[in-house]
Amino acid sequence: MNPKRIVLIGGSGFIGSAIANRLCEAGVKVILPTRRRSRAGHVLLLPNAEVVEADVHDPATLSALVAGADAVVNTVGVLHSRPGTPFGPDFARAHVELPQKIVAACRAARVPRLVHISALGADSGGPSEYQRSKAAGETAIRTSTPETEWTILRPSVVFGRGDSFLNLFADLVRMFPVIPLAGASARFQPVYVEDVAEAVWQSLVRPDATGKTFDLAGPTVYTLRQLVEYVSELTVGKRRKVIPLPENIAMMQARLMELAPQPLMSRDNVRSMRVDNVAHGDPLPYGLAATPLEAVAPGWLGDAGPRAFYYPFRRHARR
Numbered sequence: 001m002n003p004k005r006i007v008l009i010g011g012s013g014f015i016g017s018a019i020a021n022r023l024c025e026a027g028v029k030v031i032l033p034t035r036r037r038s039r040a041g042h043v044l045l046l047p048n049a050e051v052v053e054a055d056v057h058d059p060a061t062l063s064a065l066v067a068g069a070d071a072v073v074n075t076v077g078v079l080h081s082r083p084g085t086p087f088g089p090d091f092a093r094a095h096v097e098l099p100q101k102i103v104a105a106c107r108a109a110r111v112p113r114l115v116h117i118s119a120l121g122a123d124s125g126g127p128s129e130y131q132r133s134k135a136a137g138e139t140a141i142r143t144s145t146p147e148t149e150w151t152i153l154r155p156s157v158v159f160g161r162g163d164s165f166l167n168l169f170a171d172l173v174r175m176f177p178v179i180p181l182a183g184a185s186a187r188f189q190p191v192y193v194e195d196v197a198e199a200v201w202q203s204l205v206r207p208d209a210t211g212k213t214f215d216l217a218g219p220t221v222y223t224l225r226q227l228v229e230y231v232s233e234l235t236v237g238k239r240r241k242v243i244p245l246p247e248n249i250a251m252m253q254a255r256l257m258e259l260a261p262q263p264l265m266s267r268d269n270v271r272s273m274r275v276d277n278v279a280h281g282d283p284l285p286y287g288l289a290a291t292p293l294e295a296v297a298p299g300w301l302g303d304a305g306p307r308a309f310y311y312p313f314r315r316h317a318r319r
Contacts, residue, residue, distance in 0.1 A: 001113060003070035003204055005029045009056050009102065010075035012040040014162050015117065015155075015196055019073060022197035024048045033065055057098060062105045071113035071204050074102055079164075080258075080266050081129060088268075091133035099140040107147040113210075114148045115203045116141045117196075120156045120189075120215055120277050128271040138213070145211065151203040153196070155216040156277050159293060160193030161300045166231055168264065170301050173232040173240045180243045182250030182265065183273030184225040189217035192291035195284060202286045209286075217279035219290040224273070230293075234301040 006023055010016040011032035023030045024046045033054040034040045040051045054061050056076075066072055076098055081090030099116065106114050118141075122134035144150050157165050172179055199216055203209040222230075225242050232240040245253065247270065254267045283290040 001070070001205055001207065003028055003113065005031070005069050006204070007031045007033070007066050007069045007072045008075070009033060009072065009098075010077070010117075011073075012043055012051075013075060014160070014164065015158055015193055016075040017043055017162075018160065018193045018197040019075065019200050020046055020049055022194075022201050026201060031065060031069070033061075057093070057101065059101055059105065062101055063108060066102075066105045066111050067109050069109070069111050071115065072102060072106055072111055073115045073117075073200060073204075074099065075117045077117065077119065077134075079130070079269065080263055081133075081268070083129065083268070086124075087129035087133035087136070091129050095130075095133040095137040096140060099137040103140055103144040103148070106144055111148050113204055114141065114144055114150045115200055116150060116152050117200075118152050118154045118213075120154045120217065120279065121272065121275055122154060123275075126272075127274045128268045130268055130272055131275070149210040151209045151211075152213040153199055153203065153216050154213065155196050156189045156191050156218070156279065158193050158196055159190045159218075159297065163193065165190070166227070166297060166301060169228050169231045170235045173228070173235050176240070178241045178243060179228055179232075180245055180253065181225060181228060182245050182247075182253060182270050184223065184228075184242060184244035186224045186273035187221050187276040187278055188224060188227065189221045189278045189283065190227070190293055191216045191218045191283070192293075192296060195288065195291050198288060199284060199286070202288070206286060212285075214285040215279040215281065215283070216285075217283040217290065219283055219292055221278050222293075231297075231301060234298055 011020045012034045020043050030049045032051045033056050037053050078094045081088035118138050119134045121131050123131050124135040126132050141150050159166050229239045250270050251267050254265045254270050257263045257265045
């Protein structure tokens with residue numbers, strides 16, 4: 001497939017911005033719907049990108065957006081939700097209802113390709129509402145055939161400049177000499193955001209990608225404790241003391257954090273860490289080489305000088 005017009009839902013977010021850059025680099029016309037155009041300033045100047053103020057949760061608006069598109073890419077995801085069974089309403093809206101609406105719009109408009117960003121660990125029987133809602137969203141995507149061929153990508157935690165993972169720990173180790181840590185022994189296989197973007201592009205153009213689900217991960221598995229210690233070495237020049245919290249204490253800590261307007265941690269996040277977040281098999285599909293964390297993280301977490309603070313997608317866009 002050689003797509004010319006792609007609708008990128010969630011394109012102003014962290015992962016979506018990297019995907020937008022990769023698509024524009026390929027010469028594709030990218031339509032980026034956003035609720036507030038003012039929040040999409042970092043992608044406005046990308047070549048071939050068109051930012052449109054739109055509510056993608058409105059079926060009529062979504063249908064108008066995807067009409068005439070060669071493909072749709074969905075990156076929308078949330079980390080927190082009000083609780084519910086089997087998952088809360090915010091997870092349901094973002095992870096299940098929106099994919100259902102996207103599938104309906106794609107099928108009605110005969111959009112030939114759909115790439116959906118899910119999550120490593122998505123499981124209808126998973127311990128967290130997040131994992132269960134992601135699995136339900138995947139089920140919705142698989143109903144798009146035969147009118148629309150789909151590919152599902154399941155990234156581990158995604159790192160890169162502007163992420164909400166490594167940068168969170170960088171802020172914490174700058175402020176505190178001791179880090180009480182929930183899920184310290186949980187295992188992760190972090191994947192570089194530009195590797196995710198490349199996997200999306202390959203999924204759009206390769207015929208062997210259709211109807212398949214792929215894990216996306218980096219080359220190395222770390223415990224959460226190891227990641228925090230590595231970030232502290234880069235950020236403050238030494239390892240901060242990490243105190244692993246038993247789950248009952250971690251749940252109490254998370255409950256207090258949930259009271260904040262933008263919580264850093266929730267009890268559902270703690271439940272997610274009961275399951276290792278690692279790939280099954282090759283870290284990336286299509287023979288792609290996974291970027292090591294150590295090859296790029298020092299560029300924005302360490303003392304790498306002012307040139308380290310240019311976004312990678314600006315470099316690729318020659319801006």
